[in-house]
Amino acid sequence: MGDLYLESRLDFLRKTQNSDGGWGYFPGKHSWLEPTTYATLALHGTPGVEPTLDKSWNLIRSWQTAEGSYRPSGQVQGGTWITAHVVTLASVRGVYDDSVRRSVDWMLSVVGAEHNYLMRTAAAFHLLKTKLDVSHAGWPWREGNAAWIEPTTHTLVALKKIAGKYQGAELAQRVREGEAMVLSRRCSDGGWNCGNPNVLNFDLPSYPETTGLALLGLQGRNSAELNDPLNVAQKFREETKSSLAKAWLTIALRCHGRNLAAPQGENKVSSDVMLAALEALGHPDGNYALLRTGGPA
Amino acid sequence: MTRRQFIPLVGIAATASYASIKFQKPPKLPDGPVGNSAVAIIRARSYSEDLVSRMLDGVRQTGLDVRGKRVLLKPNLVEFESSTVINTDATIIAAAVELFHRLGAAEVRIGEGPGHRRDTLDLADDARYRATIPKFESIFTDLNRDDVSPIKGFADEKEFYFPNTVLGADLIVSLAKMKTHHWAGATLSMKNLFGLVPGAIYGWPKNKLHYIGIPRSVAELSRHFRNTYAIVDGVVGMEGNGPIQGTPKPAGVLVMGHDLVAVDSTCCRIMGIDPEKVEYLRLAADLGHVHPGRIDQRGETIASVQTNFALIDEFASLRLA
16 A cells, blocks of 8 residues: 555656656646655656656756756746755755855855844834744745745755755854744744744744644754654644645654654545655655754754 | 944834824825726625625626636635634635626636645645535646746836736636734735735745735735726624634625725725725725725615624724724
8 A cells, every 4th residue: 555655656756747857836837946856856766767857957957046046947037945955956966066055155145034133123122013033044935035934944954964065164053043043933832834923912823834844954953852843743744634734744753753654545646746746755665864864064 | 322223223213103103194095096986795694695696796786797708716715724714715716606607707717825825725625615616626726836927017026926827817806705914904805816926936925025015015916916806705704813813703795896995995894994094905095996985885885784893902993983
């Protein structure tokens, strides 16, 4: 049963690759970097895919901007948070060249816009409508915007994976700051939402998918410190109605060494390429370990 | 305290006092476009009523020709909370699909790009959209992850991307929910258009819109997309700490019309909110009508359906006198 679960998803990914080497979010759509990254990771190391994954990699590399960031697709100008995915993929492929170094430099140059003197002053005087700790630097979806959990955790994974190659103390400092930012945004119910735990004195609930992502970004931290959120994640995984959240939680929990049963009777493959890839990654025989990182750089 | 430390504090204080002055004496609203706007208030006490007939009534009273057009229905799909009233009810969307087919639309699609949750299809499943709306999956587009094209001139941005499904529609129907909102005061047909912005580019939440400014973004979306029609689901709305954590508030109405500013202003009055104090309506007052004298109220009168929605302290000042 477990094998069929994994094989059906990998087969779906093989069949839905676009002729340019990438994947759309849905079959037949333009290639985007996000589903292409996850499909590539899911298929990594499977027999006979090397030429097609090389084609994917070449497509991805063609989307790099002059400043080192990556565009989310060929139709979109300007780099975004998605740059982290390319660095992670480069690390998996064992590539560390000038192009990757420029991407890392770009990531290190980007800071959530709320992490500035004015906002910190406003926070100190309780002038913000949210109870955000803006003293830690995370990463935004797009340069010039505020930091949120998801782009921060993807960047943490990328920086931790590439840390051994990159020369410079700034990377370790930003990883520590990014982790502190994630920890500071934990919701009162024990998990994480997009990154805003309280608005106008009302506590907001956490989401299962962002809880999984936050834990992925916090790999390598003291296990006692993460025990409670990992238990929250495990409960979320049992209860969530979101397939995407379940996939992220599965990957995160496995990366943290939690023992999870193989999926049973869930062989129907979604038309959502990214979901199919994440489900394949999270299978016990899947490539989830490619997203495993060490601790703080 | 150094001069460098002091200056930002002066800035904050100045902004706060300006906001206060602005609130106490709002400038006069612009006149709005030529002519009056028709807005229909249709009574619908429950989701088990014949909603298609109710909507047809609203369309007749406001006028709408969709023959041969590609219609995109944009519901408000927000959260995995099927037991609450966060999302536009599935029966409203199913009725709208049937309505626009009956009216002769060439194509009726449904599209949504939720602001916080990425798993749009499962979200739709949980909200009973798949179970209630025939052939749902074949007519639904996740606008967060659709292919996109750039447009120029949106909110002074050099380039801004929108889903091709949105740009290809002849008519966008905002199937909004009547709710209070902890940032904007109220979320209705105009604020619902936030879901047209693709998360794959702008994130979850669509933080770029926050930096443009929520009221301004709401107004700019209405300014850019003029091919719109509104059907607001006020059968059961949400009061208090909306748009997610509030409580159900039956208002027993559908509010419909071409002029989204006039529809939302009417909804506000039904909810006991002064639309002239809602910032995004003020910013959009050149696009449509806020003033009651410029809105031709059809169907029920506001007075006959008006029911005060509870407001959080932050927005208590919006209460209609």
